[in-house]
Amino acid sequence: AQSVTQPDIHITVSEGASLELRCNYSYGATPYLFWYVQSPGQGLQLLLKYFSGDTLVQGIKGFEAEFKRSQSSFNLRKPSVHWSDAAEYFCAVGDSSASKIIFGSGTRLSIRP
Amino acid sequence: DTEVTQTPKHLVMGMTNKKSLKCEQHMGHRAMYWYKQKAKKPPELMFVYSYEKLSINESVPSRFSPECPNSSLLNLHLHALQPEDSALYLCASSQRQGASGYTFGSGTRLTVV
Numbered sequence: 062a063q064s065v066t067q068p069d070i071h072i073t074v075s076e077g078a079s080l081e082l083r084c085n086y087s088y089g090a091t092p093y094l095f096w097y098v099q100s101p102g103q104g105l106q107l108l109l110k111y112f113s114g115d116t117l118v119q120g121i122k123g124f125e126a127e128f129k130r131s132q133s134s135f136n137l138r139k140p141s142v143h144w145s146d147a148a149e150y151f152c153a154v155g156d157s158s159a160s161k162i163i164f165g166s167g168t169r170l171s172i173r174p
Numbered sequence: 175d176t177e178v179t180q181t182p183k184h185l186v187m188g189m190t191n192k193k194s195l196k197c198e199q200h201m202g203h204r205a206m207y208w209y210k211q212k213a214k215k216p217p218e219l220m221f222v223y224s225y226e227k228l229s230i231n232e233s234v235p236s237r238f239s240p241e242c243p244n245s246s247l248l249n250l251h252l253h254a255l256q257p258e259d260s261a262l263y264l265c266a267s268s269q270r271q272g273a274s275g276y277t278f279g280s281g282t283r284l285t286v287v
Binding site: 095097102103104105106107110151161162163164165166167 | 178180207214215216218264266271276278279283
């Protein structure tokens with residue numbers, strides 16, 4: 062069975078600084094990987110996804126993620142964060158049969174003015 | 175239309191009440207999902223419908239009863255809930271079960287008193 066770990070519960074970065082959120086997955090084959098963002102009391106919005114091909118994936122809102130098979134990682138990056146990026150970020154993994162998606166525990170991002 | 179619409183946005187119900195949550199999408203997606211999210215936790219999968227048939231039930235108590243009357247509509251019928259069932263209930267849809275990434279609704283905030 063697949064699983065996903067987000068080791069950072071809470072991260073604070075200054076506005077304009079770069080950001081990297083960590084995600085590690087466990088799955089025997091090539092997984093389907095996702096990053097979602099959730100603002101308080103809201104649903105989840107898909108930032109980006111990786112199925113195959115180029116390991117550097119571009120998403121919405123200036124985010125990107127890199128799939129590294131050797132490290133079983135799919136870290137999310139942004140070169141310069143904005144105050145509006147403050148939210149909860151979830152990494153998720155689906156298996157190749159894609160019957161369901163499992164979410165990591167989430168990383169809460171705070172932005173320092 | 176690229177949205178998943180959930181109604182109501184907020185619901186307060188007593189433990190003896192019967193209520194229903196509604197989810198609607200008009201994107202032609204053939205898979206629909208119910209997730210439950212407790213505060214500061216990731217979403218947990220409850221049910222998956224694929225082509226209007228129940229595909230996955232994650233051992234959810236029978237006081238939660240899903241229904242998929244057609245490809246655009248997903249209901250969650252609630253009966254004899256407990257206070258610990260209070261949570262944000264999220265509906266999602268995807269083109270097919272699993273892989274393509276989900277579109278989430280904004281959720282129904284349920285409080286059981």
